[in-house]
Amino acid sequence: MAHIQVEDGVPGIRSLVMFRPETGRPLYELAQILLRGESTLSEGERELIATHVSSRNNCMFCMNSHAAAARCLYGDEKNIVDEVIKDVHQATVSEKLKTLLNIAGKVQILGKEVTENDVAEARQRGATDREIHDTVLIAATFCMFNRYVDGLASWTPTDPAIYEEMGKRMAKGYVLPQARTETKL
Amino acid sequence: MAHITLPDLPGIRGPMAFRPETAKPLNELAEILLRDDNNTLSRGERELIGAYVSSLNDCFFCQNVHGALAGHYLNCDTPAIDAIKKDYQSTSISDKLKSLLSIAASVQKGGKNVTPEQIEQAKKHGATDREIHDTVLIAAAFCMFNRYVDGLATWAPQDRLYYVNRAPIRAAEGYIDFDLYKNL
Numbered sequence: 001m002a003h004i005q006v007e008d009g010v011p012g013i014r015s016l017v018m019f020r021p022e023t024g025r026p027l028y029e030l031a032q033i034l035l036r037g038e039s040t041l042s043e044g045e046r047e048l049i050a051t052h053v054s055s056r057n058n059c060m061f062c063m064n065s066h067a068a069a070a071r072c073l074y075g076d077e078k079n080i081v082d083e084v085i086k087d088v089h090q091a092t093v094s095e096k097l098k099t100l101l102n103i104a105g106k107v108q109i110l111g112k113e114v115t116e117n118d119v120a121e122a123r124q125r126g127a128t129d130r131e132i133h134d135t136v137l138i139a140a141t142f143c144m145f146n147r148y149v150d151g152l153a154s155w156t157p158t159d160p161a162i163y164e165e166m167g168k169r170m171a172k173g174y175v176l177p178q179a180r181t182e183t184k185l
Numbered sequence: 186m187a188h189i190t191l192p193d194l195p196g197i198r199g200p201m202a203f204r205p206e207t208a209k210p211l212n213e214l215a216e217i218l219l220r221d222d223n224n225t226l227s228r229g230e231r232e233l234i235g236a237y238v239s240s241l242n243d244c245f246f247c248q249n250v251h252g253a254l255a256g257h258y259l260n261c262d263t264p265a266i267d268a269i270k271k272d273y274q275s276t277s278i279s280d281k282l283k284s285l286l287s288i289a290a291s292v293q294k295g296g297k298n299v300t301p302e303q304i305e306q307a308k309k310h311g312a313t314d315r316e317i318h319d320t321v322l323i324a325a326a327f328c329m330f331n332r333y334v335d336g337l338a339t340w341a342p343q344d345r346l347y348y349v350n351r352a353p354i355r356a357a358e359g360y361i362d363f364d365l366y367k368n369l
Contacts (some may be wrong), residue, residue, distance in 0.1 A: 003301070003304045003317060003321075004314035004315075004317055004318055005314050007325040015267045016318070019314075020315070020318055020319075020322075022217050022221075023214065023217055023218060023319075023322055025213070026210040026211075026213040026214040026217065027210075027214065029209075029210040030207065030210040030211065030214070033206050033209075033210065034206055034207060037206065040306070041366055055221060057296075057311065058295070058297070059296065071194065078365075085201055087198070088234060105337075107332050107336045110242060110243070110331075110332065110335065111242075111244070111332040111333070111335025111336035111337075112243070112335045112336075114335075114336050114337075116188070116337070116338075119188045119189075127191055127202075127245075130187035130204070131188055131191050132188060132337075133200065133203060133204060133337065134204075136188075136332070136333060136336040136337055137200075137204075137333055138205060139329075139332065139336070140328075140329040140330070140333045140336060141329050141330035143329055144325040144326050144329035145325070146295075146296060146325075147292050147293075147295065147324065147325035147328055148249075148321060148322055148325040149293070149296060150295070150297045150299075150319065151292040151296035151298025151299050151321040151324070151325060152296075152317075152321050153299070154300075163253065180188070184245060
């Protein structure tokens with residue numbers, strides 16, 4: 001049961017932004033810009049960073065939903081998502097993405113864990129300033145989302161089918177959900 | 186030196202100037218969470234939660250910006266804010282605020298560290314669902330802001346008076362659309 005009174009049957013962050021849409025709006029806008037906005041990192045790569053950080057933060061709702069979105073975006077290559085969840089060091093991602101996932105993993109611990117060496121290795125593999133910036137901000141943002149979702153004990157479904165549906169919707173973009181009592185769709 | 190080439194601005198201003206499209210929702214979030222007056226928690230209380238979490242995350246820039254703002258709103262000096270950050274239980278802030286800071290501390294470690302007992306304690310001291318929600322989200326948001334600022338190795342002015350002097354300006358102007366290059 002969530003720590004506050006949220007709408008029944010609505011999972012994770014969706015229940016929370018329905019509870020407080022004024023803060024939900026910038027949160028979804030941030031997700032949309034970061035994960036779906038123009039970037040030299042593909043949407044799939046950015047969702048992988050989100051999935052990896054959420055896994056490290058042990059937030060099952062975020063990890064499973066963003067993994068599902070990543071699988072949709074990777075299409076035939078979707079096995080890569082489970083590889084990253086299982087062991088990021090063994091995953092068959094590009095060398096550049098590996099260095100960015102390493103940076104994201106350091107940010108997950110704390111900002112100061114990112115070393116000049118981590119960044120140098122990313123640059124050696126072709127990472128740009130913008131890609132490094134976005135990696136740090138995506139990782140930081142998911143350190144927020146994971147704490148928000150679990151800090152209020154919002155409902156974490158266990159049925160993979162629920163996440164698969166969520167993933168399909170998320171792959172298209174992040175749109176602030178309306179409370180059910182307001183829409184009759 | 187910062188990990189990427191940023192405009193030479195202190196703290197979060199550099200990254201925000203680097204990428205304004207992401208700065209926009211970040212500032213909108215700060216504005217509604219920390220400054221919007223349609224809230225039963227005062228601005229000072231909310232800035233204090235942010236400053237406290239930033240001190241737990243050892244983020245110098247953020248804890249000084251928001252600690253100075255808390256001091257400005259609550260009308261107390263730097264040593265008083267430092268005392269709250271160091272050991273809030275032994276200060277004279279309200280029991281409700283103490284219970285909310287306890288929740289914020291748990292969020293800083295990880296969302297699942299918040300216990301039903303902590304929630305119950307906060308409610309016992311009069312905290313509403315909305316106040317608990319905002320406490321958790323402020324704490325979570327600062328876990329983001331602190332990592333953004335330190336993860337890119339931005340620089341922070343070391344003189345603490347710098348932050349105290351700028352607090353009234355930030356309090357008056359707010360977080361939306363402020364000129365990153367002004368009042369440096």
